Amino acid sequence: MNPAPATHRARVTLADATTAKRLVDALTEALFEVEAALSAFERPDGRWDVTVDFADAPNEAGLRDSVARAAGETMAQAISFDTVEARDWVKASLEHLVPVPAGRFVVFGGHDRAKVPGNKLGIEIEAALAFGTGHHGTTRGCLLLLDQVLKAHHPQRVLDLGTGTGVLAIAAAKALHGRVLASDIDAPSVRVARDNARLNETGHLVRVIRASGFSAPEFVEHGPFDLVLANILANPLRQLAGPMAQHLAPSALVILSGLLTSQATAVIAAYRARGLTPLRHLKIEGWSSLLLRSAK
Missing domain, CATH: 3.40.50.150 (Vaccinia Virus protein VP39)
Known part of the structure; x- marks a missing residue:
């Protein structure tokens, strides 16, 4: 059996809900024609995690530009990129x-x-x-x-x-x-x-x-x-x-x-x-x- 294909993930943590919502709006517009699943969840400490899962490797520079416009250059540089197996992504999504x-x-x-x-x-x-x-x-x-x-x-x-x-x-x-x-x-x-x-x-x-x-x-x-x-x-x-x-x-x-x-x-x-x-x-x-x- 072939292993489940890896998906590509970008994640950033923001200080407040207002900034998170502004970023989510910017990303939904920017990624309208891209196969990507976007989620935003509040952490116990009041900060917000914004995560995007991509079917294909994302344009990292373009994504950083979108984040910079919505949430500032500091947040753009704070984005982390990694890959995750598809079945692990589903498991993580179910937790939320x-x-x-x-x-x-x-x-x-x-x-x-x-x-x-x-x-x-x-x-x-x-x-x-x-x-x-x-x-x-x-x-x-x-x-x-x-x-x-x-x-x-x-x-x-x-x-x-x-x-x-x-x-x-x-x-x-x-x-x-x-x-x-x-x-x-x-x-x-x-x-x-x-x-x-x-x-x-x-x-x-x-x-x-x-x-x-x-x-x-x-x-x-x-x-x-x-x-x-x-x-x-x-x-x-x-x-x-x-x-x-x-x-x-x-x-x-x-x-x-x-x-x-x-x-x-x-x-x-x-x-x-x-x-x-x-x-x-x-x-x-x-x-x-x-x-x-x-x-x-």
Whole structure:
């Protein structure tokens, strides 16, 4: 049996949450088209570890430049680079994957399966080399807004755009007992999302496709959509405002996240210009999640 391929890791420790969030935002933008998994965790001493796992060897100089712009030259020089076996990376990720409650939903790893209350909809998501998975603050914000929406509405055509691990698509499929289209630009994420859908017994309900934006014919086939979930990044969200509006049903609801609170105004403006009205703005751990409605 061939050994598991090594992944490449970059890590830096920052003094406070504000700097860590600023760095995470800068790196998510800089690494948008790179196969990389980004995580940020608070240490017991109050400092923050920011770690990036790369499928291929990273551009170290470019990464240091990005860190220098966001957190200063001292932090850029403090970055450590090493390699780690893929199975070790998964094990390390699981140590940080604690259950995330959000309304009726609980996102958890298999090691915490016994901790999920019987009256909750559990979504089991295992750590893996999936890219574009998002942060707990954004995932929780989307799930809280989804929970709110489904108390008053029963959308028939649902899209999870930029699905990552598939968590939002799985949540919608479980709560609605209905079909969901999920898409991602990243091939590893598509594979992981499909695996997670099967793991959660929603493989027959969640269809996962690889697509950039709204370019695939499946968007026309499955639309127009009554509900769209998009937990990605601020810049892509702004760029997708026009194409998304063209694929919405009248009075459709849209949940957006993956943006820092400081970026919310610009994203809201982009969607207002396309006829969407903001209904709610959740702020969790410095991240924003938005609920909007299209024109009637």
